[in-house]
Amino acid sequence: MNTTSQFTSSFWSIYIAVIVVLSFIGLAWLLLSQNVVKRPKKGEEVKTTGHEWDGISEYNNPSATLVVLALCLHMAVWRRLPDYVSRYRRLQRPVGLEQPWSI
Numbered sequence: 001m002n003t004t005s006q007f008t009s010s011f012w013s014i015y016i017a018v019i020v021v022l023s024f025i026g027l028a029w030l031l032l033s034q035n036v037v038k039r040p041k042k043g044e045e046v047k048t049t050g051h052e053w054d055g056i057s058e059y060n061n062p063s064a065t066l067v068v069l070a071l072c073l074h075m076a077v078w079r080r081l082p083d084y085v086s087r088y089r090r091l092q093r094p095v096g097l098e099q100p101w102s103i
Contacts, residue, residue: 040046048057 046057047060049060051058
């Protein structure tokens with residue numbers, strides 16, 4: 001058996017393609033599901049924060065949990081990413097050389 005050709009079957013290409021297509025479908029569903037305008041029912045009082053500027057009142061709606069979690073994850077990743085990149089580059093630098101192997 002040739003051990004160098006274990007991962008050359010078409011299964012992996014199809015597997016990754018299915019994951020990508022399903023991810024795009026899920027992303028499209030998420031974006032379209034958040035594009036719904038929720039209007040108050042007839043006669044229902046709209047809650048505001050009491051802040052008004054140029055005749056525009058600010059609604060008192062809490063942030064969606066998914067949005068808050070995505071924002072926290074985004075901040076955590078992008079805050080630490082330069083540190084991880086610099087550590088990785090230090091690992092690539094051979095002893096005695098001033099420049100790293102690659103940029």
